[in-house]
Amino acid sequence: MSDFDSIRAFCDELRDRKVTLDVAVFNAGVVPVTSRKNKHGLELMFAVNFLAKFVVLDRLLRDGVIPNAVYGNNSRADDPPRVIFISSETHRSSIPIDFDRFGEPVEYGVTDGVKYYGLSKLHLTTYFHELSRRLNPEGGANADVCVHALCPGAVNSNMAREAPAWLKPLLRPVMALFFQSPEKASIPADYLVCSDEMGSNTGAYMHMMRVKDSSEASMDPDKGRLLWNKAEALLREHDVL
Numbered sequence: 404m405s406d407f408d409s410i411r412a413f414c415d416e417l418r419d420r421k422v423t424l425d426v427a428v429f430n431a432g433v434v435p436v437t438s439r440k441n442k443h444g445l446e447l448m449f450a451v452n453f454l455a456k457f458v459v460l461d462r463l464l465r466d467g468v469i470p471n472a473v474y475g476n477n478s479r480a481d482d483p484p485r486v487i488f489i490s491s492e493t494h495r496s497s498i499p500i501d502f503d504r505f506g507e508p509v510e511y512g513v514t515d516g517v518k519y520y521g522l523s524k525l526h527l528t529t530y531f532h533e534l535s536r537r538l539n540p541e542g543g544a545n546a547d548v549c550v551h552a553l554c555p556g557a558v559n560s561n562m563a564r565e566a567p568a569w570l571k572p573l574l575r576p577v578m579a580l581f582f583q584s585p586e587k588a589s590i591p592a593d594y595l596v597c598s599d600e601m602g603s604n605t606g607a608y609m610h611m612m613r614v615k616d617s618s619e620a621s622m623d624p625d626k627g628r629l630l631w632n633k634a635e636a637l638l639r640e641h642d643v644l
Contacts, residue, residue: 404455405433405451407450407454407643410458411643414459414463417468418462418466422468424463424484426485426487427459427463427486428489428592429459429486430489433447436513437513438516443641444641445506445508445637445641448516449506449522452523453523453634457530457634457638460534469486469548470484471484471538471547472547473537473538473547480547483547483603484548485551485595486534486548486550487551487552487553487596488553489552490524490528490531490553490617491520491554492554493517494524496521497521498521499620500526502630505633505637525621526630528617529620531551531552532617532622532624533630535605535606537631538605543605544603546605548605549603549604551595551601551605551607552607552609553592553608553609553610555592556588556610556611591611594612
């Protein structure tokens with residue numbers, strides 16, 4: 404997901420094979436131990452955790468791979484597709500999005516990587532709401548595309564694979580004891596994908612199995628529009644869109 408050329412090739416293949424998706428779940432994420440750039444010169448965590456989703460969905464929606472009225476002109480409102488994002492409650496404690504320096508690479512190390520992880524999830528959660536609004540301009544009921552997001556809670560995964568060698572032996576038992584298994588953590592995603600209730604509305608945010616509002620900043624329509632426009636301009640500047 405860090406290589407946007409690979410993403411475009413993948414989307415080309417889906418289009419050429421005339422694939423139609425009923426559900427798309429966006430789970431890819433990274434927490435690098437130190438900041439670094441992808442091949443396009445964009446900060447890696449920002450690129451993978453947020454921008455990659457923007458790139459993929461721009462193509463899947465415009466190509467009609469995910470049926471929709473707004474971009475693909477191939478609405479399937481009688482059986483709407485679903486787009487699910489795996490976000491994180493860390494978006495609530497994030498620093499604000501700096502729209503004046505949007506997309507500028509930042510330097511971080513072990514001590515403040517989590518701060519920028521939270522920021523990447525604030526980008527994603529803000530984008531999720533804006534995407535839901537754009538695909539469903541008439542509101543949440545009788546959605547054309549059901550767009551939802553969730554935080555699965557703490558998961559015993561390999562997200563900390565870049566942690567310092569001295570820290571890994573300490574993390575493993577703590578994560579095994581206190582964090583959920585990936586199988587258990589997937590239950591909220593399964594619900595958003597399969598439940599009848601979530602197949603006719605849009606814009607739901609869940610923390611584990613509880614539907615709740617995401618942060619006030621992430622739900623702000625003005626910030627959502629600005630984020631969309633800034634992301635689009637940045638990706639065009641880098642010849643991605």
